[in-house]
Amino acid sequence: MVHESLAATHAIVTLDVALPGVVWGWIITMNMWAKSIGTGVIFMLFYLLKKYPTEAASYRFPVTVVSVVFIHIFLLFTVIDLHQMFRFWHIFFHPHFTSAITVGAWMATLFVGLLFLLLYASFIKKDNALFDKVLLWTTVLAIPVTLYTAALMAQATARELWQMPTESAQMILAATLSGSATILIMDTFMNKLSDAAKRDMGIILAFSALSAFVLYMAELVFGPMKAEEVAAVLQYVTNGGEYQTMFWIGQVTAFIVPFVLVTLSIVNKNQNILKLAAVFAVCGLWVVKHVWLVIPQLLSMS
């Protein structure tokens, strides 16, 4: 991890404190992954109800349930990652609004409120007009709820790898990727969507996978040309670095395989391949997010 060292200087750190280790680990990965699904399915439901109102009608309630479940997984992992989890209420009673954590927590709470309103409209009141009205606002709010983690990563000044606006694009793409994939997986059981609607989900999935992959590759190639810390961090995923294998497993599973499978499915008009692509995308996304979260934390700041 040495970039500015000169052979002639032969400078070696002989005494310093140990790295604190990975402070934000798999719990935060779970947080980001679950949030992508929780907001992503809402984006997809909004799209399907606009474009295929009849066949998507029966998805109102089940998609809301899936969103509620994954948003609660996200909230659960957010809270259990706190070293003082029983002080979580401080965010609401001593809020500091320059922090993306605070803004995100408030927005996520509002988002949960809207999700419960959707549940009420679809399950108790069975009022589609009300549901669609609330869904519009839920979809609008899902955008900043998706993006706030990118803002938080941008505020992590020490971690040069996490740049804005790249992380914003990656968060939105993760939501559209996992949202479309989850709808495709749900349709395996519900079997209500037409081939055209499934094809649309497949195209969104493939486009998200390709765009996210291009962004990661661009960072991998050009990031080191801009900042020495980025160059140092990316050595963990290149040249036999500690996370190289995991990085590529993630890229292939989340992006390359789903993209190829969706293309094959469209060419061969075989909808079954789409389901496989969806499973790969949802699993691979976890690995991709995890590697990107962990590697900057391996670099000593002193």
Added chain:
Amino acid sequence: MKLGFLVDLHLCMGCKGCEIACKVENEVPLSTWRLRVKYVDVGTYPDTKRTFTPLRCNHCENAPCERICPVSALHYIENGIVNIDKERCIGCAGCVMACPYGAIYIDPETQTADKCTYCAHRIASSMMPACVVACPVEANIFGDIEDPTSNISKYIMQHNGNVQVRKPEKGTNPHHYYVGGGNVTLNPLASFRAEGYSLFNKLTHLPVGGHH
């Protein structure tokens, strides 16, 4: 009044007196550090030298840790010190992610963030920080950087052109300066950090509560 620190690296001899004084004064738990002296060995035998760099929180004027803290546990006090309220901290570790200098740790006993406070509690009683008092060669100079007659301001003026801060490119505007620093001492990317080589790489962490 804005309090600042300056360390003259020409004077520091790496005795770690400041480190120990800090540990004792602030009851810093085992395996964590508010202040530590980094050793970097330079050159090839027999032409070698050892450099010593005390590292602590820089009390940045534009502190990323203060900005990211969701509950204002990290906050400015009037004299420019970035202080921490451990009772308010929720232990989200956002500050650990944000500080470009690795100055913050999670206290294993209280499970909250902690760091150097420039001994804010001592300053409130008109005492110097513990590390300043302990330094046998007066390498640590502490005072008001807004007062041109203070020792630290005079020192900065005298060494005009040879005063550095860590990672100025981060835009944090540290209130912690070095005289006689260089790339090897202040830039972590400029020296090798071989795993297992450093004395502190194989730390044993005691269980919280001190059970054996």
